[in-house]
Amino acid sequence: MDTSKPAIFVNGALLPMHVRKRVRTVIQVVGADRGAIVGKSPDDLQLVVKGSPPSAPLSNFVEVIGIADSEKSIQAEIWTNFGEVFDTHSYNQLCQLANGEYQHLFL
């Protein structure tokens, strides 16, 4: 049992609070820019995801888990395709709850 490496649920607004920490979020892929993937966070802010995406093509929504290396970018270690349709509104609310009063259930 190991709880030493949690990945914190973040959206665009919460990412700056967790720079240099392990985070997770779901982005809607917008495009690519200089080898990195540009996407929209669950709260509609732009995020850049660096790292090596899997060889399979990325779906519309992708979950990335990795280290936040700046207020607007993540160095992703794990990429998971979340399909063409995803409820970003609920995910965004989950991010707020998981960082707010229910943090103790997650971190």
Add this chain to the structure above:
Amino acid sequence: MFSSSQFDATSAFSGGGFMPSQSTQLTDSTPSPAKSRNSLGVVPVTVKQISQASQSGDEKSSFVINGVDVTNVTVVGMVFDKAEKSTDVSFLIDDGTGRIGCRRWVTENFDKLEMEAVQDGMYVRVIGHLRVFQDVKQLVAFSVRPVTNFDEITFHFIDCIHSHLQNPKLQGGASTHPHMVESSMNTPVQNGQTITSNLMSKQFDVDGLRDCDQLVLDRLQQSSSIGQEKGMHMDELCQQLKLPMEKIRESIRSLEDEGLIYSTIDEFHYKAT
């Protein structure tokens, strides 16, 4: 859902040498006198919550999470280090809050087939018992199902928060409804609105149904004022107000009793008087 139709208690337990005690029955059987109504069936938890769980008294098979006895839990996370052996399959589940070891005894063909579909890096929903083995907490899984609709991940964590809020201790000893908790947790939600409506309904519990009634009445009065002859369908009210159907039904019943609304073309359409 899958718990009652696919799970065969005797075969799953006979291979692993675990005897199902009354408290570990998934379906809501009458609790034994020693166990209070705190045994809630399958409880959605995060690995972090499991790590904080303490063992309950003399019952080695039971744990206490947030003051509630818990045996069967459900966790949603990513599979790592899957290892297949002749009698069992072991793997790690990482849900973002921590990692826990899981073991699935493979005695029936069904178990074998289900585990073959599980691969490293895949998101799965695991349902199983919490056990301690050599001081390390483990999950003995009896259901491992790949996640296909990823809203299920969001749902699971919100469900953990919801279940945490349902905790009788938090409600100051008020009786919770184990049936309500069970029914809401085993259904992966397709529509995001249902998740938030479950959370929102918590706010209305404090003031009773009156807030809800007022919302329904306001909406119906609004619809009358814009000339909707047939009134509104209950489903529309449910969608627009983002409230659970049971609350809408209860509000409609009490508003109808008060004579503030009436049904129009059928029993699902209502209009304000």
